[in-house]
Amino acid sequence: MSNTPKNPNAKLDIAGWVILFAGLVALVARRWVPISNMQLFDGLWTGGTITAVIGALVLVYANRGELLAASRTRQARYGANSVVLTISVIGIIGLLNYLGGRYHYRFDLTEAKTFSISDQTKNILKDLKEPVTVTAFYQENNPSLRQAKDLLSNYTYVSDKIKVSYIDPDRQPAVAQKYGVERYGTTVFEMGDRKEKVTTVSEQDFTSALIKLVKKKETKVYFLNGHGELSLEEFGDKGISKFKEALGKDHYSCEALNLPAKQQVPADADVVVIAGPRAPLAAKEVDLLDTWMAKGGKLLAMVDPTVDAGLGKLFKTYGVELGNNLVIDPLSHSWTDVGTPAVTNYRWHEITKGMAGVATFFPRTRSVSLAKQQPTGQLGSVLAETTPAGWGETDLGNPKMGYDKAKDMAGPVSLAVAVGRDAKDAPKPKDGEKAVQTRLVVVGNSSFVSNGILGQSATNADLALNSINWLAQEESLIAIRPKQPQQRQISLTGGQMNGIFTLSVLGVPLAVLALGGIIWWRRR
Amino acid sequence: MNPILAIIERELKAYFVSPIAYVVIAMFLALSGYFFAAILFLTKDASMQYQLSNMAVILLIVSPLISMRLLAEEQRQGTLELLCTSPVTDSGIVLGKYLASLILLAIMLLLTGYGPAILYFYGKPELYPILSGYLGLFLIGAGFLAIGVMASAWTKNQIVAAVISFAICLILWILGASSSMASGGSWASDLINYLALEPHFSSFVRGVFDTSDLVYYISLSVVAVFIAIRSFETRRWR
Numbered sequence: 208m209s210n211t212p213k214n215p216n217a218k219l220d221i222a223g224w225v226i227l228f229a230g231l232v233a234l235v236a237r238r239w240v241p242i243s244n245m246q247l248f249d250g251l252w253t254g255g256t257i258t259a260v261i262g263a264l265v266l267v268y269a270n271r272g273e274l275l276a277a278s279r280t281r282q283a284r285y286g287a288n289s290v291v292l293t294i295s296v297i298g299i300i301g302l303l304n305y306l307g308g309r310y311h312y313r314f315d316l317t318e319a320k321t322f323s324i325s326d327q328t329k330n331i332l333k334d335l336k337e338p339v340t341v342t343a344f345y346q347e348n349n350p351s352l353r354q355a356k357d358l359l360s361n362y363t364y365v366s367d368k369i370k371v372s373y374i375d376p377d378r379q380p381a382v383a384q385k386y387g388v389e390r391y392g393t394t395v396f397e398m399g400d401r402k403e404k405v406t407t408v409s410e411q412d413f414t415s416a417l418i419k420l421v422k423k424k425e426t427k428v429y430f431l432n433g434h435g436e437l438s439l440e441e442f443g444d445k446g447i448s449k450f451k452e453a454l455g456k457d458h459y460s461c462e463a464l465n466l467p468a469k470q471q472v473p474a475d476a477d478v479v480v481i482a483g484p485r486a487p488l489a490a491k492e493v494d495l496l497d498t499w500m501a502k503g504g505k506l507l508a509m510v511d512p513t514v515d516a517g518l519g520k521l522f523k524t525y526g527v528e529l530g531n532n533l534v535i536d537p538l539s540h541s542w543t544d545v546g547t548p549a550v551t552n553y554r555w556h557e558i559t560k561g562m563a564g565v566a567t568f569f570p571r572t573r574s575v576s577l578a579k580q581q582p583t584g585q586l587g588s589v590l591a592e593t594t595p596a597g598w599g600e601t602d603l604g605n606p607k608m609g610y611d612k613a614k615d616m617a618g619p620v621s622l623a624v625a626v627g628r629d630a631k632d633a634p635k636p637k638d639g640e641k642a643v644q645t646r647l648v649v650v651g652n653s654s655f656v657s658n659g660i661l662g663q664s665a666t667n668a669d670l671a672l673n674s675i676n677w678l679a680q681e682e683s684l685i686a687i688r689p690k691q692p693q694q695r696q697i698s699l700t701g702g703q704m705n706g707i708f709t710l711s712v713l714g715v716p717l718a719v720l721a722l723g724g725i726i727w728w729r730r731r
Numbered sequence: 732m733n734p735i736l737a738i739i740e741r742e743l744k745a746y747f748v749s750p751i752a753y754v755v756i757a758m759f760l761a762l763s764g765y766f767f768a769a770i771l772f773l774t775k776d777a778s779m780q781y782q783l784s785n786m787a788v789i790l791l792i793v794s795p796l797i798s799m800r801l802l803a804e805e806q807r808q809g810t811l812e813l814l815c816t817s818p819v820t821d822s823g824i825v826l827g828k829y830l831a832s833l834i835l836l837a838i839m840l841l842l843t844g845y846g847p848a849i850l851y852f853y854g855k856p857e858l859y860p861i862l863s864g865y866l867g868l869f870l871i872g873a874g875f876l877a878i879g880v881m882a883s884a885w886t887k888n889q890i891v892a893a894v895i896s897f898a899i900c901l902i903l904w905i906l907g908a909s910s911s912m913a914s915g916g917s918w919a920s921d922l923i924n925y926l927a928l929e930p931h932f933s934s935f936v937r938g939v940f941d942t943s944d945l946v947y948y949i950s951l952s953v954v955a956v957f958i959a960i961r962s963f964e965t966r967r968w969r
Contacts (some may be wrong), residue, residue: 698778
């Protein structure tokens with residue numbers, strides 16, 4: 208034990224503890240400093256650390272005699288060894304954790320895969336060529352911050368080209384200003400010198416921002432009008448305003464196109480859509496489309512049964528045949544309407560890749576098939592067809608509908624096809640660029656994308672959107688749209704609730720206590 | 732391995748012979764049972780998400796009570812000498828006691844199984860998130876108990892051990908609740924954010940199994956038990 212007199216050192220000792228304690232209190236008190244007072248915040252950090260260190264030094268000085276003596280004992284040496292060993296173990300474990308953090312695997316165990324991101328997002332992330340910086344401006348205690356962190360951690364998990372940082376705009380107002388952030392909860396995506404701001408927390412919106420950054424220009428989709436086609440501006444059941452909205456989310460901009468007025472297909476048209484014309488196109492219009500397509504145009508045509516849109520000849524040059532029929536499928540259809548085939552048989556194609564097993568509904572459709580002899584250099588695929596029990600009914604006036612071998616098309620009847628070929632009249636591709644293609648998708652029904660029907664099946668939307676994606680040669684956007692989280696409800700009667708409450712709070716615990724009581728009593 | 736099994740057996744027998752263990756378990760069940768019922772009635776949702784999160788907090792409070800006597804008591808009662816003369820190493824003693832407390836934890840969690848059973852009876856819950864939630868709960872409980880063993884090795888006084896372990900667990904828990912983003916990106920704040928107990932747990936509860944969270948919890952227990960063993964060994968010199 209120490210030989211030095213206790214009194215003066217005792218006072219120093221106490222002083223040391225008090226100073227050390229004061230320093231620690233200062234450090235901890237920073238937690239309650241109002242955000243506006245950065246000076247006090249930083250001051251407490253410096254002041255607190257210095258005070259704590261001074262306090263520790265005073266303590267060491269006050270107890271120097273004891274410490275010196277103790278360090279000479281075997282206990283101290285053993286203690287020192289022990290500390291070194293402990294630090295090494297902590298070091299190794301720390302390294303393991305660091306590695307474990309960088310190289311980790313996540314498994315989303317929920318049925319709806321609510322915590323994974325969709326394939327669509329994953330594809331976009333995997334195709335990223337330039338690094339993307341994400342800066343999320345959230346206040347510390349904003350509950351959406353956790354959501355944003357969860358969501359973005361999925362993104363960084365898939366691609367290491369994404370770097371995320373979180374900034375509290377209150378604590379770093381200068382940075383928030385630099386980015387032009389005006390609202391709390393804004394996330395900024397940066398690629399190169401382009402920025403996209405998102406003010407919500409959703410995979411759809413974050414990925415849309417990424418899509419906008421990746422696509423250096425907007426993709427323009429023109430919808431033909433003037434022949435009674437479905438209208439972009441119509442919000443009722445028969446309009447396609449929802450389709451337009453969905454395309455907007457994937458960053459396609461939609462506009463109406465009146466060919467006779469414009470006299471040509473606009474130069475910035477990436478895709479042209481003919482959505483359910485009810486009157487035929489003029490020959491001149493068809494010629495304009497033909498010329499445009501030969502140079503590398505992409506067309507999505509939805510032609511309803513019994514309508515002659517004047518496109519038959521154009522389609523024939525691309526090996527596509529429109530049937531003059533109404534397709535019936537007694538085996539797979541919507542509710543009791545055999546005239547609305549529900550297709551679950553998809554042929555393999557970029558467009559239908561993720562759609563297996565989910566039904567697409569076509570209310571009143573004609574057959575669209577590939578000609579037996581396909582033009583050379585062209586790749587044609589059937590996208591969707593009925594079950595083998597379906598057929599294409601040509602005798603539309605007859606109330607007794609049945610398969611007539613002589614006239615009707617036998618099942619499985621093809622309802623949608625996609626053809627692609629290198630554009631006939633396009634300039635040759637330069638090094639590293641893809642060849643310009645002419646692509647055509649024809650579907651025998653237009654109402655499947657109308658507002659009233661689009662929502663009935665997720666795959667109705669998928670077929671339409673994926674077709675546009677494929678036509679615009681944006682393969683990485685092909686995927687199923689994100690799903691909604693499921694709610695699993697339980698409803699209980701009052702009596703059931705009482706029972707559960709009693710069991711949980713009284714029944715089970717009392718049973719345990721009783722068991723304990725029995726054992727205790729036995730031992731007496 | 733055999734001497735360790737003997738320690739485990741001895742420890743478990745000691746638990747279940749004394750009425751205290753039953754009181755602690757009953758308390759835990761009553762509290763978690765109350766929250767189970769209350770949350771179920773409020774959310775009407777067939778999931779254990781919020782209940783499991785609540786149970787973690789209850790474990791935070793209850794586990795010091797379980798772990799406090801592991802080593803501290805023996806030192807006070809002087810039965811330590813008896814133990815040390817038996818053919819089991821120091822680390823064996825600590826490990827054995829820790830494992831015994833883990834078994835107790837497992838039993839407590841199993842007893843709450845009536846909760847999921849009720850959910851299955853009245854609704855259609857998802858199996859995997861419940862399983863991963865319980866796994867996470869066990870892991871965080873193992874962490875609490877490991878810290879408790881560590882504190883128990885530091886002092887002869889049970890109450891002090893309980894207070895110390897409660898304080899440490901609480902600090903680690905709070906670190907997560909107020910994640911500081913002062914300078915997001917600096918390694919110091921990243922480290923503090925990583926150390927926080929709760930975020931690693933919440934992914935299990937929602938049905939996300941991430942190997943890095945598994946690494947975190949196992950590391951926490953390993954480090955704490957290691958320190959406990961080292962501290963316990965130095966007891967001989969005091």
